[in-house]
Amino acid sequence: MTEFDTSSQDAATLETAPTRYIEGGGIRFAYRRLGPSTGTVLVLLQHFSGNIDAWDPAVVNVLATDRPVIAFDNAGVGRSTGQTPDNIAAMARHAVAFIKLLGLSEVDLLGFSLGGCVAQQIAAEHGRLVRKLILVGTAPRGGEEHLLTVLQDAFSQTDAPDVRLPLFFTKSSASQSAGQAFLKRAKVRKEDRDTDNGSAVTDPQAKALITWCATPDPEHAILRAIRQPALVVSGSHDTMLPADNAYAMFKALSNAQLVLYPDSGHGALFQYHELFVSHVRTFLEA
Template identity: 50%
Template sequence: MTQYNHQSAPTQFVDAAGIRFAYRRFGKSGGVPLVLNMHFTGTMDHWDPAVTDGLAHDREVILFNNAGISSSSGEVPNSIEEMAANAAVFIRALGLTQVDVLGFSLGGLVAQELALAEPALVRRLILVGTGPRSGEGMASLTPEAQEIFGATYDEPDHLWLRVFFTPSQASQAAGHAYLKRFRQRTVDRDPGVSDKVGPAQIGALTKWGAPRENPFDYLKAIKQPTLVVNGDNDVIIYSVNSSILQRHLPNAQLILYPDASHGSQYQYPERFVGHASLFLSE
């Protein structure tokens, strides 16, 4: 094990393709590292330490900010393909030749494209709260997402209670517990994202979600074993999209967590870590 965890891992930098990527590494070294790809407008500090430290018990975990995000330099790409190309450049800049990849939401789109473009680089794939090209309700932000992101909140962090969790009492209680964990790291936190990030990422999401002919055929080329995870009531990227992924990927299994929305892995962190760790160790 390295001496670091989610709270203490220092922010490091690596230069590649004219970009200075910010990243953090921690966990058990020696096996295939797990590289995490973040959601819309998120930074390394938006990951739940209950998830990252849980996964790091058995493997090395690598968090990073893609180009133009927070402490990484460069411009935010306006396509998923460019984001995936940047992710590949970053992974190779660390001297890695094979990784497992976890993508959450927008990061799940990047993870799909990375697995498609770099099949020798990606061993296994975990797709959380995400969907396929031209997925249902993915041509723009869903009406629910537009309302949630457009609302005002007494405390800014309370946005995530609506993005990631259902309105039920149990889910909201899990959300408040997540917010406490989310703020545990107090030193060397990432700066917030710039105003350029949201529009660029929405542009990338819109291109990915646009209707096209035979939209799911590309999934047949993603041969890596894949674990698809979501809540049963995701209003940000509708849960049906997880089912579409599982049906069209050649080697995929699906887990839907009950009374859960977009952040199901944060509502059930121990359960998710158990499922993900079992999948990665197979």
């Protein structure tokens, strides 16, 4: 449990919450916090290339109705200063530093894609800091990734209004419709939007993700070091980090549940936002 000075935090949404800053170790971290002032804080760890405003308000705001939620930019991302590392271990160290700067002694983690790799590293190394973790659309160390191939294919689809449509959703009309609804929600905020720092973020992040998956871990040392309860979530047709990764993590983790969503890609949590939030809440409250 934790408490912080919240000044109208309860009513804030991802679209309206002020962007706050906290500094330590030479890095000024940007973040937004929502929800009640008490309870175990849920910290969100973002996907490759994403910043605070790349989260889905339909996920973040509903989760924040009954628990404190913090979305933040790790080092070098968005409005946070510092340099984006090219390895998962350093990203995890920065995230832990941020959590400790906030004075939090125990948190839940929700890591999506690249953020899920970071969440695994943190949970394995900081057993007392992490109560529970949710791993979405991610991969274990030594897992399967097709990042560059999928990115190349997505950017070649010049008729797509946003690259996230081919990246995060399947080609079915239902999935594409859900993707368009997600993009509309993600663009609601007009004032004080987070910034995109381009290749200064994506180049080292791509190296970190590809290296993580290219590093053999036949004994699943990272996963076996994680003793906390975990919820593993994937889309059935995730082309970037395939669902086989989710099943591998589920088998190697000591206390995991597995959820696979049908006809969905990397952005399954946005396509099935109501179902996803329901599953997360059930898991965190158990």
